[in-house]
Amino acid sequence: MSRIIFFTGKGGVGKSTLSSLTAINLANSGRNTLLVSLDPAHNLQDIFEMKFSGKAKNIKDKLSVIQIDIKKQNEQYLQNTLEKIERIYQYQTAFSIKNYFKVLKHAPGLEEYALLQSFTQIVNKYQTIEYLIFDMPPTALSLRFFSLPANSLIWINELSKLRKAILKKKEIISKIKFGKKEIETDKVNNQLSSLNKEHAAMLSLLKSENTKINIVLNPEQLSVNEAQSIKEQLNDLDLSVFKFIINKHTGNIDTQKLFDNSLQIPANNRALIGIDELQKFIHKKQLRATLNQCIK
Numbered sequence: 001m002s003r004i005i006f007f008t009g010k011g012g013v014g015k016s017t018l019s020s021l022t023a024i025n026l027a028n029s030g031r032n033t034l035l036v037s038l039d040p041a042h043n044l045q046d047i048f049e050m051k052f053s054g055k056a057k058n059i060k061d062k063l064s065v066i067q068i069d070i071k072k073q074n075e076q077y078l079q080n081t082l083e084k085i086e087r088i089y090q091y092q093t094a095f096s097i098k099n100y101f102k103v104l105k106h107a108p109g110l111e112e113y114a115l116l117q118s119f120t121q122i123v124n125k126y127q128t129i130e131y132l133i134f135d136m137p138p139t140a141l142s143l144r145f146f147s148l149p150a151n152s153l154i155w156i157n158e159l160s161k162l163r164k165a166i167l168k169k170k171e172i173i174s175k176i177k178f179g180k181k182e183i184e185t186d187k188v189n190n191q192l193s194s195l196n197k198e199h200a201a202m203l204s205l206l207k208s209e210n211t212k213i214n215i216v217l218n219p220e221q222l223s224v225n226e227a228q229s230i231k232e233q234l235n236d237l238d239l240s241v242f243k244f245i246i247n248k249h250t251g252n253i254d255t256q257k258l259f260d261n262s263l264q265i266p267a268n269n270r271a272l273i274g275i276d277e278l279q280k281f282i283h284k285k286q287l288r289a290t291l292n293q294c295i296k
Contacts, residue, residue, distance in 0.1 A: 001210060002123065002132045005295055007245075009216035010226045011138035014247035016043035017272055018216050018265065018294070019135040024275070025282050025291040026131050027063035034126050035063065037135040038115055038145075040070045044135060049274050056126075059275065066122065073114040080117075112144040119145075120202065131295070139230055146213075147237050149203035156196045163189050212242035214294055219250050224258060243294055263290050 007019040016039065023035035034056060037044045044067055045052055048059060052067035059065055119134070126132060136142045167186060205211060213234065217227040231241050244259040248267040265287070272278055282288060 002127055002129050003295065004123070004132050004134065004205070004208075004211040006134045006136055006211070006213045007216055008136040008142040008213065008230065009139065010218075010223050011041075013216045013218045013223055014265075015039070015216045016041075016047055016135050018214075018245055018247060019133050020044065020047050020278060021265075021272075021282055021287075022291050022294050023063055023065075023131075023133045024060070024278055025288060026133075026295070027060060028279075028282065030062060031130050033063050033131045033133060034066065034122075034129045035133045035135070036066045036068065036122055038068050038070075038118065039135050039137045041137075042067055047273060047278070068115075068118045070111065070114065073118050074110055077114040077117050078110065109144075111141065112148050115141070115145050116148050116202065120198075123205070139226060143230065143233050146206065146234065146239060149199045149206065150237055152199045153196065153203065156192055156199065160189070160192045160196070163192060206239060212295060213239060214243045214245055215241055216245045216247055218248055219246055228258070245294065263293055265290065 005019075005022065007015045007022070009015050016037065019035060019037075023033050026033040035044070037052070042052075044065060048065065050057070050059065050065075052065050054066060054068060054072075056064040056066050115137075123132065136145070163186070167189070215227050215230050217223040227244060231244075234241060242261070244262040245265060246262055247265045249264040250267065268281055270277060272281055282291065
């Protein structure tokens with residue numbers, strides 16, 4: 001089973017750079033690694049000066065990169081959902097949700113469901129890869145992503161209760177009309193049961209010892225405040241932060257007092273663009289040791 005490492009935090013703090021450095025460091029040590037960007041900003045393409053897509057691209061020995069197209073995933077998720085609805089409600093010919101496709105693709109919550117679907121597909125497809133590194137979107141979308149399995153389970157459980165109540169009334173009506181119970185498989189209930197299993201499995205994966213959530217921040221008060229807020233919201237979801245990574249550390253703020261499990265990444269006097277520059281930065285002995293602490 002793969003080990004999963006998330007890098008999340010405020011926009012612009014260096015999540016993409018830290019996830020890239022960690023992935024390269026793992027590959028350098030001989031660990032088969034896949035670096036995945038779920039960030040709509042597509043920063044990995046700028047960092048590596050390469051074009052990436054939803055297909056894994058090998059950029060060095062033991063390291064491949066995937067860039068998820070969030071817009072495309074939104075449309076694919078919606079299309080898959082519409083097809084499921086049509087199969088379940090085949091008997092309701094007047095039910096034509098396709099007419100609303102252009103509006104529904106902008107529906108609230110769709111983006112995080114599409115992200116979760118992308119994440120699930122990658123975890124299942126690349127489960128033989130030793131490390132899966134995820135460069136996450138900024139705070140708001142990341143937190144909705146992390147909260148989605150637990151929230152979905154609450155809704156699914158309530159919908160299942162409602163469906164059972166509907167079926168019970170349907171059975172009574174059937175007995176009145178036909179004098180005997182109508183025996184049939186309920187497609188809606190089956191779908192709810194399937195969704196329950198999927199989200200329960202995903203919640204279990206997020207809480208697994210093989211999954212680490214790192215928060216990246218800068219040594220400035222706004223970034224520190226947001227990191228603390230992320231920690232609190234993850235704790236509310238019963239998810240723990242593995243490490244707080246202070247990027248471009250200058251010593252202006254004593255982050256050790258704020259975060260016990262923090263790591264410090266020094267500022268670099270040159271832009272970390274291109275794999276050669278990233279490799280040079282990693283080859284500082286202390287940095288390699290720090291990057292190793294991001295995963296274990």
